[in-house]
Amino acid sequence: MEYTIAKFIHLMGILIWAGASSSLGLFMLYSMKRPTGCNQDLLRNFYRWMTNLEIAGFVLAIVMGFYMLHILKYKFDINWLNYKLPLVLGIILPLEVINFWLVNFYIPRSKEKPKAYKNYDLFTYIVALPLIAISLIVIYLAVAKP
Known part of the structure; x- marks a missing residue:
């Protein structure tokens, strides 16, 4: 697979x-x-499936990002990439792992669903703005390539 196709699939994942x-x-x-x-309950179940679709898109973006890096022979001398990778792998990835765990393990196994939903909603409120800001920074780095 050539770099352009890998980048297209990477963008689809994003x-x-x-x-x-x-x-x-x-x-x-x-x-x-x-x-x-x-x-x-129906809405929350649909949200669970959409969260898994979201995470699948994120995984696709990560895999294709590393594949593009492989095509470039792992050249880490690209300044913007040295800023982008820690943001993605150090902040966004852990938040997505927590999100996956909450939606697929914590909530379904919870004996008190309303409390579990409330905790999940709190998590969403707390991480939403920082996640949006970091995502915009990552997109800026990818586009501007400073």
Whole structure:
């Protein structure tokens, strides 16, 4: 596979990750604060599947990012990449692992679902703005390549 195709698949992964997380995440935040008439259990189950789609997009982006790095023969002398990788692997990746664990293990196994949902919502509130800011910085680094 050539670099251009790998980059295209990398960008598809980013779009899946960002699209699934932002659109459904905003709806979930809204539906928890205002009555929407939606069945919350059904909605939360759908959110779980969308979170897994989001994480699959993130994994696709990471794998293709490392594949592009492989194509470049692991040249870490690219300044912008030396800023981008720690942000992605040191901040975004751990948050996505925690998100995956909360949605697929903590909440389903919880005996008190409303409390588990409340804890998850708190996690979402806390990480949403920093995650958006860091994601925008990562995108800036990839586009501007300072």
